[in-house]
Amino acid sequence: MIDIKKTDELTPQELVTIFKERTRVFVVEQTCYYQEVDDDDYHCFHVRILNDQTNELMACARIMPKKDYVTFGRVLVVEKFRKQGLGNQLLKAVLDYISTHFPDLNVEIEAQAYLTKFYGSFGFKQTSEVYLLDNIPHCQMRLTAANI
Secondary structure (H helix, E strand, O other), X not given: OEEEEEHHHOOXXXXXXXXXXXXXXXXXXXXXXXXOOOHHHHHOEEEEEEOOOOOOEEEEEXXXXXXXXXXXXXXXXXXXXXXXXXXXXXXXXXXXXXXXXXXXXXXXXXXXXXXXXXXXXXXXXXXXXXXXXXXXXXXEEEXXXXXX
């Protein structure tokens, strides 16, 4: 089941579950020490894939509208649910939401460099050289509103 809520619409339990999984992936698993929960979390939309039977979190991402574009990030699939195509399903849900709610805005992301082919399969184009962000190779990517 796909579920999309603003931060203030989530229950405390739902929010803590998201934060726990994000910390598990982006801080612990990737051994990257940084402020994972940040001010963007106050005003974003959380896209979640939940198990239909148990309501367990399987995958999530956050969408953040900016003045002239939309971005998303913190894209993850919970470890025990990987290799089931949930990343594709999640990104499709993210882009569907953006195209419906922000139809005239381009999408700009900071992608981990090893994921450029994955995002490229959705039409994203790399717009920068690879650079280190929190000691992990990243690059800027863009998807124009017309191509969503």
